[in-house]
Amino acid sequence: xxxILAQCEAYVSSLYKKxxxxxxxxxxxxxxxxxxxxxxxxxENSGLPMEETEVLLLxxxxxxxxxxxxxxxxxxxxxxxxxEFLEKxxxxxxxxxxxxxxxxxTNPLNKPQNLTEKILQDANLLHLGKKKYFKRNKELRKxxxxxxxxxxxxxxxxxxxxxxxxxxxxQTDYARNTYGEQRLLNLSSLQESLxxxxxxxxxxxxxxxxxxxxxxxxxxxxxxxDRGIETMFRLTSKNHFTLxxxxxxxxxxLISISALIMSIxxxxxxxxxxxxxxxxxPTVIILITLMGTIIFAVLATRPKVTSFxxxxxxxxxxxxxxxxxxxxxxxxxxxxxxGIKELMEDREYLYNNLIRDIYYLGLVLDKKYRYLRIAYxxxxxxxLISVIAYIIAFAL
Numbered sequence: 001x002x003x004i005l006a007q008c009e010a011y012v013s014s015l016y017k018k019x020x021x022x023x024x025x026x027x028x029x030x031x032x033x034x035x036x037x038x039x040x041x042x043x044e045n046s047g048l049p050m051e052e053t054e055v056l057l058l059x060x061x062x063x064x065x066x067x068x069x070x071x072x073x074x075x076x077x078x079x080x081x082x083x084e085f086l087e088k089x090x091x092x093x094x095x096x097x098x099x100x101x102x103x104x105x106t107n108p109l110n111k112p113q114n115l116t117e118k119i120l121q122d123a124n125l126l127h128l129g130k131k132k133y134f135k136r137n138k139e140l141r142k143x144x145x146x147x148x149x150x151x152x153x154x155x156x157x158x159x160x161x162x163x164x165x166x167x168x169x170x171q172t173d174y175a176r177n178t179y180g181e182q183r184l185l186n187l188s189s190l191q192e193s194l195x196x197x198x199x200x201x202x203x204x205x206x207x208x209x210x211x212x213x214x215x216x217x218x219x220x221x222x223x224x225x226d227r228g229i230e231t232m233f234r235l236t237s238k239n240h241f242t243l244x245x246x247x248x249x250x251x252x253x254l255i256s257i258s259a260l261i262m263s264i265x266x267x268x269x270x271x272x273x274x275x276x277x278x279x280x281x282p283t284v285i286i287l288i289t290l291m292g293t294i295i296f297a298v299l300a301t302r303p304k305v306t307s308f309x310x311x312x313x314x315x316x317x318x319x320x321x322x323x324x325x326x327x328x329x330x331x332x333x334x335x336x337x338x339g340i341k342e343l344m345e346d347r348e349y350l351y352n353n354l355i356r357d358i359y360y361l362g363l364v365l366d367k368k369y370r371y372l373r374i375a376y377x378x379x380x381x382x383x384l385i386s387v388i389a390y391i392i393a394f395a396l
Contacts (some may be wrong), residue, residue, distance in 0.1 A: 002054055004089060008061045011085055015065060024147065026140040027067045036060040039123035045174040052116050055095055058086075059102035059120050075107040108168055118171035125168055129179025133186045137161065158194045162187065162231075180246055184239045191235050198228045233354050240361040247368040251297040254375050258290040258297070265290075278396065282389035289382025296375035300368045315339045321356045 016029040039060040043053055062085070066077025079100050086096045104110055105117035112118040127136045141157060144150040152160065165187045170176045265287065273280050310322065312335055322339050331339070343350050 004091060005054065005057055005061075007089060008058055008085070012061045012065060015081075024067065025143040026136065027064050027143065032061065032064055035063070035123050038126050039119055042119045042122055042126075042172055042174050046115060046119060046172050048115055048119060052098075055098045055102065056116050056119055058082075059099045059106075059116075060123060062099065063103045063106045063120065063124065075103055079103050108164070112171055115172075122170050122172050122175040125170070126175065126179060128165060128168070128186060129170065129175065129181075129183035131182060133182075134189075155194070155197045158190055158197065162190050162194060162235075165190070177246065177249060180242065184242055187235065188239060191232065195228055195232060229351070233358070236358050237361070240358065240365060243365055244361075244368065247365070247372055248301050251300045251368075251372055251375065254297040254372075254379060255294055258293045258379065262287065262290045262294075278393045279390070282386055282393050285382065285389050286386035289378060289386060292382065293375050293379040296371045296378060300371035300375065310339070311335070312338065315342055321353050321360075323353050323357045 012032065013029060016032070036057060039056055040053075043056055048056065059082075062082040063078055064074065065081040066074040066079075069077045082103055083096065083100060086099065091099075098116065101113070102117050102120045105112040105121055106124050112121050127133050130136075141152070144152070165183070170180060170183070265283065269279070269283055273283065310331060315322070315335075315338075322336070322343055343353060
């Protein structure tokens with residue numbers, strides 16, 4: 001650890017210990033240490049240059065120092081504290097400006113401008129993609145009530161969190177690939193909780209503990225408002241699309257790695273098989289493993305479009321899905337225009353089309369992830385068997 005980082009850690013730790021009486025349940029010293037640790041991990045997996053890492057870690061330590069003064073816009077107060085500390089340490093002006101810019105970017109209203117700022121924002125919001133999200137969420141709600149005197153009904157709190165999710169995507173590939181799937185699950189849990197509350201009517205209880213499965217209120221069930229239904233369709237479709245992108249990225253990674261290993265084996269090792277025939281068997285195993293991995297990874301990403309022709313009669317009988325391109329590409333444009341107008345005028349028919357669309361998207365996702373799981377299993381177990389085979393071959 002560089003001297004400036006050691007001094008910064010000591011300074012921030014001392015600052016927090018002096019204010020222990022303020023009882024920050026979420027923005028605690030433990031949260032700060034987690035952010036620093038996550039920032040370091042994301043930096044290592046994102047190829048951040050070493051000279052930028054010091055700026056990142058300083059920003060991670062200093063980005064929440066202003067929280068003791070104010071909750072809203074505490075980033076600006078943190079910038080003042082950070083600037084005062086760094087000037088006392090005679091920190092270079094250009095690096096200090098980079099640190100202050102990183103802290104500024106942790107405000108959700110501001111967009112990160114470079115990789116360092118993106119990494120810090122992801123590290124600060126990484127709890128959105130973790131299984132302990134709801135535990136951290138309870139801590140934050142408790143802090144709002146006890147420290148900042150801000151209380152929310154369950155419905156208000158869930159809506160606030162859903163909006164925060166939608167407005168704050170992960171910025172780095174590492175965070176998206178590693179925590180994106182759990183982030184979607186957490187968002188879906190919030191959305192389901194909101195739907196349950198909306199279906200129970202307008203009665204609200206000021207319960208302070210948010211359960212990931214929602215709050216069970218004994219109220220009369222009422223019809224879900226159109227806005228809640230539209231939110232459900234929008235979030236579900238977006239979640240399906242994101243999960244599909246994650247699966248494609250994982251499959252692409254497997255294909256690239258397997259093809260690279262295979263090319264190395266074919267160009268280097270195969271030449272030696274005549275001289276060392278005992279290597280033939282393990283080499284065949286690893287080649288079969290890599291080929292099997294590539295095949296199933298390709299199957300997971302290979303597009304398959306089912307095509308049906310919908311007629312005016314089908315639309316009149318409220319059949320077919322006009323929202324999927326494979327169903328309407330063979331229709332005359334006049335029939336398609338007429339069908340869409342019919343769809344817009346019939347609420348039930350519209351929702352049925354949306355439901356079918358989501359259902360078939362789910363079937364596609366199921367196929368993708370089944371093939372992807374098989375590809376990962378082949379890759380993992382095949383490499384293990386290959387390594388054991390090489391060890392036995394060399395031993396004999």
